[in-house]
Amino acid sequence: MTIHGRAHLVGAYEHPTRKAPDKSVAQLHAESAAGALADAGLTKDDVDGYFCAGDAPGLGPLAMADYLNLRLRHLDSTDIGGASYIAHVAHAAQAIAMGRCNVALITLAGRPRSAGHSGTAARPVIADAPDSPWETPFGPTTVNLYAMCARRHMHEFATTAEQLAWIKVAASHHAQHNPDAMLRDVVTVEDVLASPMVADPLHRLDCCVVSDGGGALVVARPEIARSLRRPLIRVMGAGEAHKGQGGGEVDLTYSAARVSGPAAFAEAGVTPADIKYASVYDSFTITVLMQLEDLGFCGKGQGGRFVADGNLISGTGRLPVNTDGGGLCNNHPANRGGITKVIEAVRQLRGEAHPAVQVRNCDLAVATGIGGLLGSRHGAATLILGRE
Amino acid sequence: MSGVSSTRIPLRDGDWPDPPASPEAAPFWAAAREGRFLLRRCTACGKAHWYPRTLCPFCLGETAWEEASGEGTIYSVTVLPREDPVRTVAYVTLAEGPTMLTSVVACDPHALAIGQPVRLVFARSRNGTPVPCFRLVAAGGPPEPALSW
Numbered sequence A: 001m002t003i004h005g006r007a008h009l010v011g012a013y014e015h016p017t018r019k020a021p022d023k024s025v026a027q028l029h030a031e032s033a034a035g036a037l038a039d040a041g042l043t044k045d046d047v048d049g050y051f052c053a054g055d056a057p058g059l060g061p062l063a064m065a066d067y068l069n070l071r072l073r074h075l076d077s078t079d080i081g082g083a084s085y086i087a088h089v090a091h092a093a094q095a096i097a098m099g100r101c102n103v104a105l106i107t108l109a110g111r112p113r114s115a116g117h118s119g120t121a122a123r124p125v126i127a128d129a130p131d132s133p134w135e136t137p138f139g140p141t142t143v144n145l146y147a148m149c150a151r152r153h154m155h156e157f158a159t160t161a162e163q164l165a166w167i168k169v170a171a172s173h174h175a176q177h178n179p180d181a182m183l184r185d186v187v188t189v190e191d192v193l194a195s196p197m198v199a200d201p202l203h204r205l206d207c208c209v210v211s212d213g214g215g216a217l218v219v220a221r222p223e224i225a226r227s228l229r230r231p232l233i234r235v236m237g238a239g240e241a242h243k244g245q246g247g248g249e250v251d252l253t254y255s256a257a258r259v260s261g262p263a264a265f266a267e268a269g270v271t272p273a274d275i276k277y278a279s280v281y282d283s284f285t286i287t288v289l290m291q292l293e294d295l296g297f298c299g300k301g302q303g304g305r306f307v308a309d310g311n312l313i314s315g316t317g318r319l320p321v322n323t324d325g326g327g328l329c330n331n332h333p334a335n336r337g338g339i340t341k342v343i344e345a346v347r348q349l350r351g352e353a354h355p356a357v358q359v360r361n362c363d364l365a366v367a368t369g370i371g372g373l374l375g376s377r378h379g380a381a382t383l384i385l386g387r388e
Numbered sequence B: 001m002s003g004v005s006s007t008r009i010p011l012r013d014g015d016w017p018d019p020p021a022s023p024e025a026a027p028f029w030a031a032a033r034e035g036r037f038l039l040r041r042c043t044a045c046g047k048a049h050w051y052p053r054t055l056c057p058f059c060l061g062e063t064a065w066e067e068a069s070g071e072g073t074i075y076s077v078t079v080l081p082r083e084d085p086v087r088t089v090a091y092v093t094l095a096e097g098p099t100m101l102t103s104v105v106a107c108d109p110h111a112l113a114i115g116q117p118v119r120l121v122f123a124r125s126r127n128g129t130p131v132p133c134f135r136l137v138a139a140g141g142p143p144e145p146a147l148s149w
């Protein structure tokens, strides 16, 4: 059984706010849901499947399903961090293929900017987490676990800080065209290297923004999708994987996308060379480089050369990546960048991206993400979408 | 390490965040209070692992504590120059095989590099728990004396 062609992405909405101190998290979820349903041309009462992750307030999906007053026959609150929403699209397609629901709503929202939560802050201690006694004293914050991956990649493959900086430069070239983006100024490699060192070798401009906001997606049965007046965006393939410390067999040179990526390409029946546009989770510059290698856009260790010299910039580079400006410049709502990755892929496939960054004849796209902590425990999800 | 301040990284004895208590970890801390560094090895497949678990992460067999050498090398490390005090987070590969999350302390940040030999040093958390950190082993010279307290 496959999800290839069994479901369509019919609605996508990115909340325009980047700072929302006067809104509740539930409200941001609901506003995002309303936006995605309006985009699809569906109503709340069409929804019979609901998906959310750890950013949703309350117990699992229960509080938000009640707040939205949904009548559901399928619920899923799989949480693999910021990659959850990419996995949710695949899970929704599975549920639709199995006849468990017809219209699935996926929401994300959060206010880390208003609440002052960022990747440099100490992560809350979860006393019951089995790793807590062994790691809490050392304060393994988000940024320093990614920094150790970057340091090891530099050591093994001679990757440079300049090459990593190119990923941010490309994001900034795209963000200048996005009126909602938090950072719209085009930056140079020199700007990135001159920004303060946060966790050696990652500078401040190697890190994503901290933004309030939200987003939502609607996935529907093909017959329903064909009844709507929107371009048909087909779910073609998906993959999911996890990577931890391996009982002490630590290898920071690859991510779980090494498993999720090939699985997604195989199910879709396409290869990286066929992809016209890529949404690649960009919590940090190193996150992008690692996934491009692991998805097979270049060989392991070749990522630095692949991303350099503007190769990720739409119109001039070989592979347009994150044409909304990504998490690095546009938006990283709830400190979770997965849903915005799917949203920009949908825009590109519909031909609704900003004209300055729209990829010509964009009929095949990948959205891929890393959730959790690249350097210790993370989940990966990869999704292939195609325009009919 | 490039682009980091030259401030010396302190031992930070008595100032590390406390590890949450866990019955599975209690014997480790009891031994650490006697200056001994333990890890667990599987009685079925023979492999040592980190972090310690009662069932082996390679085969789910029973495991037992053993005293480790405290010798290792840096697998990866990051310096956090904007924190006060400046500190590091590191992965150190132990002579026994497993790689553990830890911190390299009492050093010049510019002396840190992947592959450098290191040796265990316990530095106390705020409630006095001895936390397993590492110090650089001076190249060619005698090992730095262990702290006593």
Ligand SMILES: [Zn+2]
Pocket (backbone or CB within 6 Å): B042, B043, B044, B045, B046, B047, B056, B057, B058, B059, B060, B061
């Ligand atoms: Zn075993």
